[in-house]
Amino acid sequence: MKLVRPDDRGRFGDYGGRFAPETLMPALDELERAFEKAWSDPAFVQRYHDLLTSYVGRPTPQHVAGRLSEQLGLTVILKREDLAHTGAHKINNAMGQGLLVGEMGKRRLIAETGAGQHGVATATAAAYFGLECAIYMGEKDIERQRLNVYRMRLLGAEVIPVTSGAGTLKDATNEAMREWVRSVEYTHYTIGSVVGPHPFPWIVREFQKVIGEESIVQLGGTLPDVVVACVGGGSNAAGMFYPYLDLDVELVGVEAGGLGIETGKHGASIGAGSPGVLHGSRTYMLQDADGQVIEAHSVSAGLDYPGVGPEHSYFADQGMARYESVTDAEALDAVDLLARTEGIIPAIESAHAIAWVARERASLAGKTVLVNLSGRGDKDVEQIAQIRGLL
């Protein structure tokens, strides 16, 4: 059953909730109340949608990828979140939360980022709304996403390198949470995916569901057979899936298979994890027998995360969506495939969704498959060139 909102404890079935230090609980309550009020206020919703139209560039296009379709023997429709301002779906949520912060009277935004897209989106929202901004980013991700680090700094944000753990998204999230515990009186934590303690998974999904809503309108009465999106924390997938949940389509989330599930080096939290508590909510996660978090691995910084949004855990258990994974190598091949057939260089994250379609082309033959192209690959060009030996 589709849950319009989580229950009073912030649960989607068995998942979600609020496992956070007591210091943050009043801020989470305040955020929930502020969002509830704003989201039921037609004037706020209108302002949000106006901002998406005038500033973000929505609706993003949706079109049939002709040469790719021909090559794969099925119809591929692309939802072009890569064409949103700043180059990924993350901007929908960042602008939504930025607008919400105005209602709450805080003066500073902090955020975690992996691929840097959410950091860029948050820095953009901060500049737009005139707020201070600090972005936490793992040092490994700073290395592989240098372009986005420069972008954030140009936008006036402070980028704070995180050296703990593997220096990736999980560690950046820990550090941003800890910083929020320190500065909660004047800071809003702009979480970047459908993860974290309640109400974040709900808020982020609400701000991202515009993707699926637009997509349905753009299809003009027809329906695809399958809708596919990559899953890091799961925000682009949640935004795309949510409006389709009531409809007769198959939903497939593609997690990072990394070097292969069997190697243990991957980011497939649903595919190869188990329920636990990570970053404030109960959800599928990668952990050892003692409940210690296992570091994820993915070539894509945006999918390199050992957890997933609690609503996806619920979808998975209920059979409302299916979760698959593709490897680093398959995703990199899919970058080439989309670049050469369609003239679109996708983010390596988004290429995971394309890679699954390419791998499954036999079973999908003749079907119509809608792929959420969550972001563009400009940020990844240097990394890909290095991997391919072109640099």
Next chain:
Amino acid sequence: MSADRLRELFATVRDEGRTAFLPFMTAGLPDPQLSPSVFGAIEGADAFEVGIPYSDPLMDGPTIQAAGQMALKAGTTLDRGLGIAGGVAETTGKPVIIMTYANVIFQVGPERFAGKAADVGASAVIVADLPIDEAGPIQAAVEAVGLGMVLFVAPTTDERRVAQIVAANPVFVYGVAELGVTGERKESGGHAARLSERVRALSDVPLVMGVGISTPEQASDMRPLADGVIVGSALVRAVLDAPDTDTALRDLALISRRIADALR
């Protein structure tokens, strides 16, 4: 050993008009073999808080986070951590409080965790990322085996929540003395006095202050405000910073002795 040990401690401390010293130390730091000596070096403790390390400690600053990582790397598991806690309880005869994070408990299951904690002779459990809203299953399991549950109150906690928290019958309330995560502070944000007043106004449940208390002066400032004081990062740092074990043990003894004296 049960929650009663802690209740007796706070009753005694109140009778004597003093404030209890509850040092925190990460189990397995710098490695599990050395833990007995590390805990043994701490002087003047009224009860011990033994931290079972977690890979992603949201409530901890850099010092305790680094200690947890080192302890995990050195092979500290839940069972070894609990074994260390049991050793502390046995050799010192003082109450032991287990501090950890929700996921460590959920992974074994609240009942099995509570059973293991009771078996090693612990008195209470603190879970850093477990607000009262989610505490139900763990608190029930912990209390079912006769241990006490500790619940947090922070400077940001509103009156409705403070009332709810003291009404849930914690063995003591952990008053978060500073906004932010664990770690040493040069200056106090001045939240503790107000926090103490607010808790005391509603209940006479024992109140223990922690977070940001690391010098004898800071500890002494808490005397009129609290039944006990938790000091963690300053002790943990003494172990992390020491060039060798002997120095670590000597520094630990010195720092803990000074803080204990400041509370007498």
